[in-house]
Amino acid sequence: MRWSSPLGAVVLVAGVLSAGAYVVAVLDVALGRLTAAGHLRLRHALRQPLDETALLLLTRPSRTERPDAQAWALAPALLGAMAAAAVATVPLGRGIAVADVADGIVLFGAAMAMVMVAVYLHGWSANSPMPLLGGYRFIALALSYEMPLALVLIAAALPAESLSVGAIVASQHDLWNVVRQPLGLPLYLIAGAGLAFWGPLDTADGPDLAGGTTAEVSGPSRVAWELARRFVLVAVAVMGAAVFLGGWQGPMLPGPAWMALKTLVLLAGLVWMAHRVARVRLERFVVVAWTVLIPLALVDVFVSGAIAL
Amino acid sequence: MGLRRALARLAAAAEAPVFPVIGAGGRSVAGEIALLGGVRVVDSPRAANVLLVVGGITPGLLAPLLQVHDQLPTPRATVWWPGEPVEHQDLRTVLGEVVVARPGDGDTLRGVFAELVGGGRLSDPPALPDDEPAEWRGVGPYGQGGTGMTGGVPYGRPLAKRSPDPDGLELDQLPLRIGPMFPPLPPGLILDIALQGDVIREVAVGDNPFLGHPDGPAPAGLDTALFLEAARRPQPVATIELARARHHLRWAAGTLRLHGLASESLRVLRLARALRPEHALEVETLARRLRGRRSLSWATRGVGVVTPAQVGFGPVARAAGVAVDARLDDPAYDGIGFSPVVNDGGDARARLRQRLAEAAQALDLANRAGARVRQPGPALEGPRGPLSAGEALPSAALVDLLPRLLVGQEWGDAMTTVASLDLDLEEAAAGARAGAPA
Numbered sequence: 152m153r154w155s156s157p158l159g160a161v162v163l164v165a166g167v168l169s170a171g172a173y174v175v176a177v178l179d180v181a182l183g184r185l186t187a188a189g190h191l192r193l194r195h196a197l198r199q200p201l202d203e204t205a206l207l208l209l210t211r212p213s214r215t216e217r218p219d220a221q222a223w224a225l226a227p228a229l230l231g232a233m234a235a236a237a238v239a240t241v242p243l244g245r246g247i248a249v250a251d252v253a254d255g256i257v258l259f260g261a262a263m264a265m266v267m268v269a270v271y272l273h274g275w276s277a278n279s280p281m282p283l284l285g286g287y288r289f290i291a292l293a294l295s296y297e298m299p300l301a302l303v304l305i306a307a308a309l310p311a312e313s314l315s316v317g318a319i320v321a322s323q324h325d326l327w328n329v330v331r332q333p334l335g336l337p338l339y340l341i342a343g344a345g346l347a348f349w350g351p352l353d354t355a356d357g358p359d360l361a362g363g364t365t366a367e368v369s370g371p372s373r374v375a376w377e378l379a380r381r382f383v384l385v386a387v388a389v390m391g392a393a394v395f396l397g398g399w400q401g402p403m404l405p406g407p408a409w410m411a412l413k414t415l416v417l418l419a420g421l422v423w424m425a426h427r428v429a430r431v432r433l434e435r436f437v438v439v440a441w442t443v444l445i446p447l448a449l450v451d452v453f454v455s456g457a458i459a460l
Numbered sequence: 461m462g463l464r465r466a467l468a469r470l471a472a473a474a475e476a477p478v479f480p481v482i483g484a485g486g487r488s489v490a491g492e493i494a495l496l497g498g499v500r501v502v503d504s505p506r507a508a509n510v511l512l513v514v515g516g517i518t519p520g521l522l523a524p525l526l527q528v529h530d531q532l533p534t535p536r537a538t539v540w541w542p543g544e545p546v547e548h549q550d551l552r553t554v555l556g557e558v559v560v561a562r563p564g565d566g567d568t569l570r571g572v573f574a575e576l577v578g579g580g581r582l583s584d585p586p587a588l589p590d591d592e593p594a595e596w597r598g599v600g601p602y603g604q605g606g607t608g609m610t611g612g613v614p615y616g617r618p619l620a621k622r623s624p625d626p627d628g629l630e631l632d633q634l635p636l637r638i639g640p641m642f643p644p645l646p647p648g649l650i651l652d653i654a655l656q657g658d659v660i661r662e663v664a665v666g667d668n669p670f671l672g673h674p675d676g677p678a679p680a681g682l683d684t685a686l687f688l689e690a691a692r693r694p695q696p697v698a699t700i701e702l703a704r705a706r707h708h709l710r711w712a713a714g715t716l717r718l719h720g721l722a723s724e725s726l727r728v729l730r731l732a733r734a735l736r737p738e739h740a741l742e743v744e745t746l747a748r749r750l751r752g753r754r755s756l757s758w759a760t761r762g763v764g765v766v767t768p769a770q771v772g773f774g775p776v777a778r779a780a781g782v783a784v785d786a787r788l789d790d791p792a793y794d795g796i797g798f799s800p801v802v803n804d805g806g807d808a809r810a811r812l813r814q815r816l817a818e819a820a821q822a823l824d825l826a827n828r829a830g831a832r833v834r835q836p837g838p839a840l841e842g843p844r845g846p847l848s849a850g851e852a853l854p855s856a857a858l859v860d861l862l863p864r865l866l867v868g869q870e871w872g873d874a875m876t877t878v879a880s881l882d883l884d885l886e887e888a889a890a891g892a893r894a895g896a897p898a
Contacts, residue, residue, distance in 0.1 A: 187726035198473065205470035206477070206509070206577065211534045213506050216592075216617070280636050281504075284658050284871060291658075351720060351755060358718055359644050359875040362504040369506040369533035429755040430720035432763075433658070433870055 160249040164235045167243065171385030172378055174415065176200035178422040186426050210370035218367075219276035226273035227375035233262040233269065234382035241389050242317045244399045244406030255316040256304045259390055263300060266346050266383060267293040270355050273376065274364040285363025288433060289348065289355040295440030296345035296352075302448035303335045303342070306455040307394045316390070320398030327397040331458075334451040336395040338444060340421065343387030347380055350425030356380075357430055388417040468577055475500040476573035479508035479532065481525055482647035484670055484886060485543050485681025486515025489563045490647070491710040495729055496566035503643050505531040510573050511584075513540045514563065515681065517549045520669025521640060521648070526587040528641050529555060535576045535583035539569050543681065557584050592616065623656070631656050640669050640885075644718055644875045648885030651862070658871040663863045670889035682887050683707065684853075687842040690834060697792050697829035698737060700840075701822040705743060706732045707843040708775075708819035711882050712750070715812060718879050719759055740823035747816035760809035764865055764877030767806055771861065774845025774854050776881060779814035780806030786841035786848070792834035798825060808880035815882070844882055855888040 154163050181196040240255035242248035252258060267289060274286020308314050310331065311322035319328075329336045345352040356363040368376060392398065392413035399406030476499050482490050493512065494501045502508050505528050517525055529538065540551045541563040552558045561568035575581035594616025613619070620632035639650035650666025682688065686703045689695065709732035716725035731742060750756060768782045777784050778800055785800040787793045801817045803810040839846040845854030858881045866874045 183723040183726075186723035188730065189727075199475070202470050202474035205467040206474040209464070209467050209471050209535070209577065210509060213531070213533050216615070280634065280655075284655075287658055353720060354872070357872070358503050358720060358722070359872050361643055362502075362507065365507070366504045367506050373507065426721070426723050427755075429716075429753065429759045430872070431755070432759055432872060435758065 154247055154249050160239065163243070163247070163249055164238050167238055167389065168231075168234060168382045168385055171388065171414065171418065172381035173200060175381045175384060175418055175422060178419055179425070182422055182426050204374055207370055207374045210373075212370040212372045213367055215277050215279050215367050218278045221276075222272045223276035223372070226269050226276065227372070227379040229272065230266060230269035230376070231379035231382050233265045234379065234386040236262040237383075237386040238389055240316050241393045242320060242399065243389075243410045247399075247407060248317060251315055251317040254314040256308050256314045256319070256394075259316070259386075260297075260301050260304060262386075263346050263383075264293075264297055267297075269379075270348065270364060273368075274355065277364075277367040279367045281360045281362070281366040282364045285355040285357075285360050285366070288360075288363070291433060292345060292352075292354060292437065292440075295437050295444070296342040299338045299440065299444045299448040300342035300346065302445070302452050303332075303339045304394065306332055306448070306451040307335055309452070309455045309459040312459070316393055316398075320393050320400065323397040324400060327395065329395040332395075332451055332455050334447055335455075336391065338448050338451065339391055339395065340387075340417070340424075341444065343384075343391065344421055344424065347384035347387055347421075349380075349384055349421060351428040351431050352436075353425075353430065354433055359430070384421060385414070385418070388414045388421065391417045468579065471577045472574050474577075476510050476570055477502045477508045478510045478512045478569070479505045479528070480512045480514055481521075481528060481641050483513060483515035483517045483521055483525075486541070486563075487647065487683040487884065487886065488681070488685065489514055489541065489543070490683075491713070491729055491732060492564050494713075494726060495733060496569065498570045499566060505529075506533060508532050509536055509576060510569060511536065511538045512569065513538065513551060513558075515541070515543050517551060518669055518671075519549070520667060520671065522549055522554065524640050524669075526554065529584070530586045530588050532584075535581075537572045537576045537581065538584055539572055541565070555584065555587055557582070623654075623661070625656055625659075633661060637666065639666065645878055646883045646885060649859075649878070649883060651866075653866075655871075660866050660869050660871065660874050663866045665859060665862055668859075668885050668889045670886045682890060683884060684842050684844065684847070684887060687840060687847055690836075691840040691847045692836050694833050694835050697796075697832045697834050698826040700834060701826035701829065702735060702737060704843050705819040705822040705826070706735050708815040708822070709735065709743070709746075711843075712812065712816060712819070715879050716750075716756075718875060719756060721756075735823075737823055737826040740820065740827060743816075743823055744820045747813075747820050750816060751813055756812070757809055760812055760876060760880070761805075761807060763808040763873045764869070764880055765805070765807045766861065766865065766881075770864075771857065773857075774841075775814045775818060775843070776806075776811060776845075776858065778818075779803045779810035786839040786846040790834065790838050790840070792829075792832060793825070796825060796828045796832070808876050811880045811882075844884070844887070853887045853890055855884045858883055859885065859888045 153159050177196050177200060180199045181191055185191050237259045239249040240252060240258050242251050270289040271286040274282040307319055307328050311319040344350055348355045356365050360366060365373060365376060392410055396413040399410045401409035478499050478501055480493050480501060511529055511532055538555050538558045540558050540560050542560060543563050559568060559572050592615040618635045620634040622630045623633040625631045634655045636653045636655055639645050640648045648669050652664040652666055653660055654662035690700050709728055713725040713728040716728060766776055766780060768777055768780045771777050773784060781802055781804040783800045783802050787798055801821055803814045839848035865877055869877065
């Protein structure tokens with residue numbers, strides 16, 4: 152199958168995102184159980200996400216007073232579509248990519264910037280205060296995620312002298328970017344967790360807002376939103392594996408297996424963080440983003456640029 | 461239909477998503493809900509299929525309860541753990557299908573859920589008509605009753621109005637009532653807030669719904685009932701201290717959940733449930749581990765500072781560096797090496813550390829007290845402050861503090877602050893009515 156054909160693209164992207172979202176859900180249940188009770192029930196962890204999804208599919212969606220119904224339906228679709236666009240730019244093995252375009256990094260960055268629109272729409276359209284506050288919060292923080300994300304991706308593109316994700320993967324043949332640019336991956340993961348409003352950076356849908364943008368959502372709409380949001384997390388991990396961990400390159404195993412393994416490691420790290428690190432305070436995070444994370448990302452760009460010269 | 465049946469089979473094995481509503485006398489069992497097997501406590505009624513009402517429903521809680529009930533998506537069911545005695549509104553008269561069960565009975569709850577999903581049980585009908593809360597008042601260019609595009613109360617929902625922010629800009633200010641069943645707040649707390657963005661500009665504490673009952677809340681139903689009992693009758697020191705440690709741990713679990721550490725919170729609840737004096741080391745380790753958790757410190761440092769001048773009693777004052785403690789003057793604690801733990805800063809972080817340290821200390825005291833029995837007479841140090849005959853219970857004074865503390869805070873910080881004070885509205889109502897029982 153040609154992966155850039157419409158059918159191939161849908162199969163590949165949907166397959167990666169769904170498998171990734173399921174893995175995230177299983178890891179989440181497993182780590183939650185391990186933290187809460189000190190032991191693990193693998194069967195339970197494997198089944199619970201499916202059971203829960205089935206329950207939500209049987210539950211009727213909620214109605215609020217005068218919602219913006221179209222926007223409410225559009226928000227998860229937009230969020231999921233952005234994750235799909237982002238994943239499409241990443242080669243998952245030698246020659247296995249939907250759209251390894253010449254400026255893949257830029258496309259990825261653009262898709263991640265649109266996440267803000269989806270989250271705000273989701274918060275706005277319920278016509279209810281807690282979701283709206285969640286939307287506000289994401290807007291307030293979005294730039295603090297997007298700037299470091301864009302900068303570390305640019306730094307990773309410098310040694311490759313190309314904005315194509317395939318070329319960045321190829322440039323790590325001898326040395327992975329995680330070693331060459333030690334600042335890159337940690338900054339990328341913080342920003343990526345923010346864009347997927349995940350774990351400590353889940354300010355938009357946090358428990359202090361009774362669920363934030365999801366506070367008024369039930370049934371299939373909740374499935375759609377939670378899936379889309381995990382798709383974003385998967386897209387972040389897939390791109391992270393490609394750009395910082397050498398992508399599909401590795402000995403013995405086939406390329407896609409290496410990609411899957413590396414993505415899994417990053418996803419496990421992100422899920423671990425969600426169970427381990429407390430939710431950040433908005434204002435303090437913005438200050439840290441602009442006084443620490445963004446300057447560090449700039450250092451990353453300058454140092455990588457100097458080395459590349 | 462095949463797909464539906466397959467989904468139903470999967471769904472029946474899911475954890476029952478439960479939205480708990482805590483009524484009068486319900487707090488003492490509230491800590492158990494999250495630990496029920498096969499049950500998941502959710503943050504919003506929209507995410508639940510089972511409404512779990514715990515305790516008695518006072519007149520002030522009834523209308524909000526009906527609204528919350530109707531917010532649950534279908535299929536939905538209501539389970540009530542009324543507790544003893546049933547002295548409040550009988551829920552079965554206002555909600556059609558209510559399953560009454562013994563408090564803590566998870567099997568009935570799961571059974572109801574399984575029936576609901578399996579199709580053996582009909583979904584609860586709505587309790588309220590699907591009407592506008594008020595009539596449309598078509599005044600103004602957009603019919604909303606205000607001027608321009610702001611203000612007014614269309615359909616009974618107040619719209620944002622303009623007011624200056626600290627930078628001198630005219631920005632929208634949204635009036636908002638939260639509570640008495642808003643999970644981040646203690647059960648029963650109602651706050652009338654004016655919000656600009658996510659910054660709180662004005663706060664007023666709404667009427668305490670637990671005040672509605674003619675006899676006021678029964679002290680036996682308070683989560684500090686054991687302490688109130690101990691203020692009147694001889695009680696072993698070890699029992700009192702064990703209850704104190706359990707109280708602080710349950711509070712800590714709630715705080716962890718609010719800060720996004722739900723699995724960690726369950727672990728602490730589990731420890732609290734099985735707590736025995738021999739667990740002193742575990743609690744000590746927990747206190748140290750959470751103390752070292754940077755993200756938690758970061759989220760609570762400098763938030764909701766309470767000075768000794770504002771509150772001069774209990775863990776809140778001790779977290780601000782004041783070594784006040786009724787146990788200092790209590791002969792029952794003579795000679796077992798008690799000296800109050802203090803922290804400094806008086807912020808949410810100090811209060812978290814304070815209560816964790818006090819929980820560890822309480823178990824230590826329980827071990828050292830042996831069979832020592834405390835005699836009634838002197839004021840008893842409860843988990844929120846001293847309980848002495850004829851004086852208001854500690855929560856009342858803490859609730860009064862809220863407006864001053866919350867104005868100017870961001871939403872998240874405000875929720876952190878409220879949680880850090882360990883408020884109990886029912887205790888505040890009991891205290892406001894009659895003072896501590898003599």
